[in-house]
Amino acid sequence: MGLFDGMLPDSESLFNNEIALDYDFMPKLIPYRDQEQFQIAACIRPLFQQRNGSNCLVYGNPGVGKTVATKNVIREIEEQADDIIPIYVNCWSANSTYKIILEICEALNYKLTMNKNTVELMRIVVEKLNAKGVSSVLIFDEIDKASDLDFLYIILEKVYRKSIILITNYKKDVLTMDERIKSRLVPQTIEFKPYDTNEIAGILKQRRDYAFIPGVWDEDAFQKAVAKTAELEDVRKGLYLLREAGNSAEQKSVKKINMEHVDAAMQKLDSFSNITGLDGDDEKVLELIKNNSQSKIGDLFKMYQKMGGKSSYRTFQRKIDKLERAKLINVEHTKGGEQGNTKILSYSKKLTDY
Ligand SMILES: Nc1ncnc2c1ncn2[C@@H]1O[C@H](COP(=O)(O)OP(=O)(O)OP(=O)(O)O)[C@@H](O)[C@H]1O
Ligand SMILES: [Mg+2]
Numbered sequence: 001m002g003l004f005d006g007m008l009p010d011s012e013s014l015f016n017n018e019i020a021l022d023y024d025f026m027p028k029l030i031p032y033r034d035q036e037q038f039q040i041a042a043c044i045r046p047l048f049q050q051r052n053g054s055n056c057l058v059y060g061n062p063g064v065g066k067t068v069a070t071k072n073v074i075r076e077i078e079e080q081a082d083d084i085i086p087i088y089v090n091c092w093s094a095n096s097t098y099k100i101i102l103e104i105c106e107a108l109n110y111k112l113t114m115n116k117n118t119v120e121l122m123r124i125v126v127e128k129l130n131a132k133g134v135s136s137v138l139i140f141d142e143i144d145k146a147s148d149l150d151f152l153y154i155i156l157e158k159v160y161r162k163s164i165i166l167i168t169n170y171k172k173d174v175l176t177m178d179e180r181i182k183s184r185l186v187p188q189t190i191e192f193k194p195y196d197t198n199e200i201a202g203i204l205k206q207r208r209d210y211a212f213i214p215g216v217w218d219e220d221a222f223q224k225a226v227a228k229t230a231e232l233e234d235v236r237k238g239l240y241l242l243r244e245a246g247n248s249a250e251q252k253s254v255k256k257i258n259m260e261h262v263d264a265a266m267q268k269l270d271s272f273s274n275i276t277g278l279d280g281d282d283e284k285v286l287e288l289i290k291n292n293s294q295s296k297i298g299d300l301f302k303m304y305q306k307m308g309g310k311s312s313y314r315t316f317q318r319k320i321d322k323l324e325r326a327k328l329i330n331v332e333h334t335k336g337g338e339q340g341n342t343k344i345l346s347y348s349k350k351l352t353d354y
Pocket of ligand 1: 022023024025026027029030031032033060061062063064065066067068069168169203235236239
């Protein structure tokens with residue numbers, strides 16, 4: 001049936017280096033974040049003089065360059081200092097103290113982790129980080145996804161020369177931390193504001209020029225992708241649009257990427273919210289949780305009613321289950337303690353990662 005007929009041969013692909021559109025690709029230059037990178041570097045600078053560094057909390061919406069800018073700072077440390085060890089952990093993939101410690105062991109090239117428990121591994125990590133002449137920069141990205149913060153407490157308490165960088169979407173995450181951690185952490189906060197249209201255009205142009213054969217993009221079509229990305233304030237979505245527009249043009253075996261292909265990519269992006277099968281009321285509940293992340297289910301129900309929501313509490317709960325199944329929200333069950341038995345609902349921006 002010729003499923004693959006009419007495809008552009010490899011030599012005629014519109015993509016030159018598609019990897020450059022991957023979300024974790026590290027461009028050589030990270031423009032428009034000089035100020036923020038300087039602020040991060042300032043926290044680390046004392047380590048270069050064998051003094052203790054300070055800590056910072058990097059926060060901002062998804063896709064505004066927090067991870068890439070912080071990784072760029074690490075890249076510079078690696079180039080400039082042998083005795084400062086940078087350790088990067090993503091707490092979304094390693095979300096418990098044990099898993100985080102394992103990641104740190106790996107970063108320290110310590111392999112004998114089998115059959116050792118968290119306490120033993122922690123002791124080894126602390127010993128290595130306190131070795132003579134050594135200091136460390138510990139980055140915990142997506143810190144809001146860590147299920148416990150014991151690792152943070154131990155590092156704050158036991159490691160002498162360090163800088164801790166926490167990255168999250170919400171500044172208030174640090175406020176909900178245990179007092180013992182907060183009083184030791186006292187981080188400087190560094191906000192990553194959304195990019196403006198010119199900045200989005202600059203970033204996407206850089207990635208386009210890495211990823212595509214020169215000249216395959218119609219300029220108006222590219223500008224449309226830029227405008228949509230600026231509206232959504234998320235560079236990751238722009239990278240998605242560039243890739244999908246490229247794929248769409250290749251599927252049609254044409255050699256230029258035009259408006260039609262960007263439209264197709266935009267439709268794919270929009271249809272994303274539809275595939276989860278949400279109705280209008282579900283969307284309203286989702287929006288409510290997004291704007292009041294980390295609230296108790298009972299409080300959210302009251303807000304929902306105030307907004308004119310008509311569903312009963314049972315139906316509301318069913319909506320919550322649906323949003324959780326679609327991984328649009330996180331539901332944390334708390335037992336006892338200050339909050340009593342309840343569910344804490346928070347918005348899960350990760351789904352926008354496709
Ligand atoms: N100033 C920039 N220069 C080059 N690329 C950038 C810049 N800002 C963002 N990007 C690119 O945009 C994408 C998203 O950036 P990044 O992963 O750093 O977002 P983030 O703020 O960490 O988002 P999240 O909160 O979802 O983790 C990445 O592919 C990154 O390379
Ligand atoms: Mg990130």
